[in-house]
Amino acid sequence: MLMKHVIMNSQLPFLCCANNCMLLASSPLFRRQRFLIRSFGGSIDHCRNSGSGKMQSGQVLFDAEDIVRAITPALDQSRHKGQAGNIAVIGGCREYTGAPYFAAISALKIGADLSHVFCTKDASPVIKSYSPELIVHPVLEESYNVRDEDKKIITSKVLAEVDKWLERFDCLVIGPGLGRDPFLLDCVSEIIRHARQSNIPIVVDGDGLFLVTNHLELVRGYDLAVLTPNVNEYKRLVQKVLNSEVNDKDATQQVLFLAKQIGGVTILKKGKSDIISDGDTVKSVSIYGSPRRCGGQGDILSGSVAVFLSWARQYIEASGQDSILSCKNPAVLGSIGGSAIMRKAASIAFSNKKRSTVTSDIIESLGKSLEDICPAGSSCL
Amino acid sequence: MLMKHVIMNSQLPFLCCANNCMLLASSPLFRRQRFLIRSFGGSIDHCRNSGSGKMQSGQVLFDAEDIVRAITPALDQSRHKGQAGNIAVIGGCREYTGAPYFAAISALKIGADLSHVFCTKDASPVIKSYSPELIVHPVLEESYNVRDEDKKIITSKVLAEVDKWLERFDCLVIGPGLGRDPFLLDCVSEIIRHARQSNIPIVVDGDGLFLVTNHLELVRGYDLAVLTPNVNEYKRLVQKVLNSEVNDKDATQQVLFLAKQIGGVTILKKGKSDIISDGDTVKSVSIYGSPRRCGGQGDILSGSVAVFLSWARQYIEASGQDSILSCKNPAVLGSIGGSAIMRKAASIAFSNKKRSTVTSDIIESLGKSLEDICPAGSSCL
Numbered sequence: 001m002l003m004k005h006v007i008m009n010s011q012l013p014f015l016c017c018a019n020n021c022m023l024l025a026s027s028p029l030f031r032r033q034r035f036l037i038r039s040f041g042g043s044i045d046h047c048r049n050s051g052s053g054k055m056q057s058g059q060v061l062f063d064a065e066d067i068v069r070a071i072t073p074a075l076d077q078s079r080h081k082g083q084a085g086n087i088a089v090i091g092g093c094r095e096y097t098g099a100p101y102f103a104a105i106s107a108l109k110i111g112a113d114l115s116h117v118f119c120t121k122d123a124s125p126v127i128k129s130y131s132p133e134l135i136v137h138p139v140l141e142e143s144y145n146v147r148d149e150d151k152k153i154i155t156s157k158v159l160a161e162v163d164k165w166l167e168r169f170d171c172l173v174i175g176p177g178l179g180r181d182p183f184l185l186d187c188v189s190e191i192i193r194h195a196r197q198s199n200i201p202i203v204v205d206g207d208g209l210f211l212v213t214n215h216l217e218l219v220r221g222y223d224l225a226v227l228t229p230n231v232n233e234y235k236r237l238v239q240k241v242l243n244s245e246v247n248d249k250d251a252t253q254q255v256l257f258l259a260k261q262i263g264g265v266t267i268l269k270k271g272k273s274d275i276i277s278d279g280d281t282v283k284s285v286s287i288y289g290s291p292r293r294c295g296g297q298g299d300i301l302s303g304s305v306a307v308f309l310s311w312a313r314q315y316i317e318a319s320g321q322d323s324i325l326s327c328k329n330p331a332v333l334g335s336i337g338g339s340a341i342m343r344k345a346a347s348i349a350f351s352n353k354k355r356s357t358v359t360s361d362i363i364e365s366l367g368k369s370l371e372d373i374c375p376a377g378s379s380c381l
Numbered sequence: 382m383l384m385k386h387v388i389m390n391s392q393l394p395f396l397c398c399a400n401n402c403m404l405l406a407s408s409p410l411f412r413r414q415r416f417l418i419r420s421f422g423g424s425i426d427h428c429r430n431s432g433s434g435k436m437q438s439g440q441v442l443f444d445a446e447d448i449v450r451a452i453t454p455a456l457d458q459s460r461h462k463g464q465a466g467n468i469a470v471i472g473g474c475r476e477y478t479g480a481p482y483f484a485a486i487s488a489l490k491i492g493a494d495l496s497h498v499f500c501t502k503d504a505s506p507v508i509k510s511y512s513p514e515l516i517v518h519p520v521l522e523e524s525y526n527v528r529d530e531d532k533k534i535i536t537s538k539v540l541a542e543v544d545k546w547l548e549r550f551d552c553l554v555i556g557p558g559l560g561r562d563p564f565l566l567d568c569v570s571e572i573i574r575h576a577r578q579s580n581i582p583i584v585v586d587g588d589g590l591f592l593v594t595n596h597l598e599l600v601r602g603y604d605l606a607v608l609t610p611n612v613n614e615y616k617r618l619v620q621k622v623l624n625s626e627v628n629d630k631d632a633t634q635q636v637l638f639l640a641k642q643i644g645g646v647t648i649l650k651k652g653k654s655d656i657i658s659d660g661d662t663v664k665s666v667s668i669y670g671s672p673r674r675c676g677g678q679g680d681i682l683s684g685s686v687a688v689f690l691s692w693a694r695q696y697i698e699a700s701g702q703d704s705i706l707s708c709k710n711p712a713v714l715g716s717i718g719g720s721a722i723m724r725k726a727a728s729i730a731f732s733n734k735k736r737s738t739v740t741s742d743i744i745e746s747l748g749k750s751l752e753d754i755c756p757a758g759s760s761c762l
Contacts (some may be wrong), residue, residue: 075672075736077653080612084674111736114676129510132479133677133739367737376672376735 062325064285064340067333069374070325071308071315072111085112085310087303088165089173090191091206092119093142093184096177097126099206099299102359103176104134106303109366110341112310115303116169118162118191120184121145123177137161143183151183158187159194166194170310171201175208176299185211192218199224201309201331205302209233213240221263223278226309226331228268228302237267251275256282266331268305270298274339278332285339290346296359301342304366308341309334345369443706445666445721446754448714451706452689452696453492453755466493466691468684469546470554471572472587473500474523474565477558478507480587480680483740484557485515487684490747491722493691496684497550499543499572501565502526504558518542524564532564539568540575547575551691552582556589557680566592573599580605582690582712586683590614594621602644604659607690607712609649609683618648632656637663647712649686651679655720659713666720671727677740682723685747689722690715726750 062070073084087107092100100123104115116135117127124138139161146154172195174188188211195202201224204212209229212219213236219225229237238246238254241261247254252275259267260279269275273286312330316323327333348365349357443451454465468488473481481504485496497516498508505519520542527535553576555569569592576583582605585593590610593600594617600606610618616627619635622642628635633656640648641660650656654667693714697704708714729746730738 072736077670077672079672079674081674081676081678108675108739109737111673113674125507128478128507131741132482132511133675133741134479135477135676137476367734370737371735376731 064287064336065373067325067327068308068337068340068370071312071333071337072370072374073311073314075376081113082168083113085170085307086114086116086168087112087171087173087306087310088116088118088169089176089303090118090140090162090188091174091176091178091208092117092123092127092136093140093177093179093181094120094122095179097123097130098296098359099177101127101130101134102296102299102363103173103205103303103306105131106300106363106366107173107307108133109363110304110307110370112170112307116165119177137165140184140187142179142181144181146183155187155190159190162191163194166198166200169200170313171203171306173203173205173302173306175204175206175211176302178207178211180207180210189215189218196222196224201225201306201313201334203228203302203306203309205298209237213237216241216262219262219265221265223264223266223329224309224331225265226268226305226335227262227265228270228298228305228335230270230298234269252277252282252284256280266329266335268301268335268339270301274335274343276332276335276339278329280329281327281332283332283336285336285343287340287343288347289343290350290357290362292346292350292355292357294358297342297346297362300345300359300362300366301338304342305334305338307334308337312337340373341366341369344372445668445717448706448708449689449718449721449751450755452693452714452718453751454692454695456757462494463549464494466551466688467495467497467549468493468552468554468687468691469497469499469550470557470684471499471521471543471569472555472557472559472589473498473504473508473517474521474558474560474562475501475503476560478504478511479677479740480558482508482511482515483677483680483744484554484586484684484687486512487681487744487747488554488688489514490744491685491688491751493551493688497546500558518546521565521568523560523562525562527564536568536571540571543572544575547579547581550581551694552584552687554584554586554683554687556585556587556592557683559588559592561588561591570596570599577603577605582606582687582694582715584609584683584687584690586679590618594618597622597643600643600646602646604645604647604710605690605712606646607649607686607716608643608646609651609679609686609716611651611679615650633658633663633665637661647710647716649682649716649720651682655716655724657713657716657720659710661710662708662713664713664717666717666724668721668724669728670724671731671738671743673727673731673736673738675739678723678727678743681726681740681743681747682719685723686715686719688715689718693718721754722747722750725753729753 089100089104100117100119104117107115118137118139119127120140120142121138124136128136139158141154203226205228209227235246238244241258255267255269255275256277259265259277264279266278273284276283309330312333316328316330345362345365348368349361353361470481470485481498481500485498488496499518499520500508501521501523502519505517509517520539522535584607586609590608619625619627622639636648636650636656637658640646640658645660647659654665657664690711693711697709697711726746727743729749730742734742
């Protein structure tokens with residue numbers, strides 16, 4: 001199995017599966033290639049804790065790009081629409097329309113087959129007009145549009161509309177451009193509960209994190225949830241959960257502890273390096289990204305993680321014990337894949353557009369980012 | 382006549398008309414070129430049944446690209462607006478706006494002169510915003526906007542609006558983004574009846590297939606109707622019409638039988654190879670397409686088939702007994718042409734954009750797809 005991979009991708013002679021290739025991993029060739037990868041900014045994931053079904057101490061680990069190659073599905077003519085991913089973004093209100101678009105279109109540009117947005121009626125025509133590629137459902141409501149006596153029935157209607165579709169989705173992205181309207185957030189809380197009941201993974205970002213930080217019970221113990229906080233969102237989460245301040249000196253240990261305290265959800269802490277933990281393992285992705293901090297990059301990341309989480313889940317279900325990856329948590333693998341592709345795309349966009357780089361430029365670079373790591377013309381691993 | 386074609390298009394020395402060129406078809410040059418076409422993924426159409434006005438057993442057959450070349454009209458300065466096709470898409474509702482846009486813009490990009498969309502009032506501004514090229518009529522209504530007591534008069538108004546234009550259209554595409562609102566579908570049933578009375582061809586896809594599968598009388602026996610089911614739509618059609626399950630082992634025979642049972646409508650079953658039958662002949666188009674299964678490709682196909690069906694009808698009417706094509710059914714020829722152009726465009730788009738390919742990329746490749754087969758600078762056949 002390993003030899004096949006080695007032959008199929010000449011960039012990967014150092015790839016190894018902990019169970020059967022320690023000799024190869026210890027070879028001079030392996031060490032030299034690994035050094036080159038480090039020198040050119042590739043990330044090495046670190047496993048700090050071992051646990052059931054996760055990486056074991058002493059294993060030689062895959063880097064982020066290896067994981068992308070492993071979980072990205074092969075393309076062939078026999079596949080049909082939906083098999084490469086059906087993603088839904090819950091977000092978009094009167095005030096914010098760009099964020100849900102960025103998340104949803106990123107999912108498509110990475111390779112999902114279908115991408116939906118569930119937003120308010122006001123936001124819908126605008127989001128639709130950004131791109132005919134998205135399926136936009138104008139179903140959410142904000143308080144200004146709803147009388148108190150109608151709230152119950154309207155909540156039911158919103159949920160019925162979402163439920164019609166829910167089982168078809170491989171992952172929900174909750175939060176981009178959601179806003180903080182209390183009635184809308186109540187509806188979204190119910191959507192999260194329904195998704196959880198149906199075992200549908202969720203990626204929570206932006207105002208979704210505001211909601212979840214105030215209602216931790218929505219995600220506590222749900223191992224198919226990924227939270228993607230930026231600096232400020234992380235600070236609020238740490239204060240709420242750990243009742244302490246952010247510890248930058250030992251950031252990985254704090255992310256690990258935080259994830260454990262929320263019952264094994266996966267946290268992707270965005271920063272100079274992205275730190276990812278499910279409370280069991282902790283990994284970092286430090287592929288060189290972009291020094292531009294234009295708004296919207298978090299939305300790309302959330303859509304990207306959603307796709308890779310779906311693919312990782314498919315990969316793990318299909319490969320079972322034959323998986324070449326020691327890590328069996330699709331939320332962690334999806335976070336690593338999403339982070340790697342996003343950072344690489346940002347780097348490509350910045351090299352072309354420099355200070356003028358905007359979020360749409362990064363989205364246009366997602367395809368090249370994935371193609372550079374995992375060419376579509378060949379099975380990747 | 383044949384020699385003229387041979388001289389005009391150096392790619393086609395092997396072209397043959399069953400009535401007058403069997404010697405040429407049997408030449409070593411013909412066989413070698415045919416072999417090369419097969420080797421590079423060109424499709425060979427198979428005639429399984431012969432019948433009145435259709436291909437005869439033992440004939441040397443044209444491949445899909447030959448048919449495109451035969452039916453694509455010559456371009457010259459003396460032609461005027463509308464002669465290359467005036468297409469209308471019936472679809473677009475509050476929920477779906479991308480699909481009718483994809484179908485309508487594809488018709489234009491292939492070479493139709495005019496492309497209309499008849500959609501709901503909510504969908505209209507969004508579809509208009511996608512492109513100034515389309516003529517968008519906000520005439521359809523959904524139930525939520527109509528009181529029961531007004532339904533009759535509103536149906537009459539909708540039909541009057543469509544009827545004003547109907548005679549000008551060369552083909553209707555019914556279904557992309559139509560939705561499943563019962564009142565809207567009732568109106569569309571009437572539009573189909575009117576189109577049929579006026580002998581205007583129809584291509585039925587998406588939610589139009591949902592309607593037609595439940596009301597087979599709308600298309601039964603109408604030989605200018607093309608149904609373009611995907612895997613799931615085909616399954617429902619087979620269950621409804623044949624009261625059986627899909628037979629993948631002898632797919633061509635089942636499509637043939639299904640088309641016959643619906644009275645000679647043409648069925649274009651989408652899949653790894655597209656299978657096309659009018660209940661009399663059965664053909665397949667297997668030009669290499671794309672392994673990407675992003676949503677919206679079916680909409681391109683429906684717009685594409687509409688254009689080629691119009692052109693095939695013009696070609697057959699103009700050439701009469703001089704037609705170089707044995708097949709005289711414009712619905713079948715249009716399905717072959719539409720399928721060939723769509724698949725080739727998908728292949729071109731994928732070669733450029735890989736996993737990042739979205740439907741708009743394929744639409745942008747339609748022109749090159751047609752140009753590669755049938756250069757605009759010369760008469761094609």
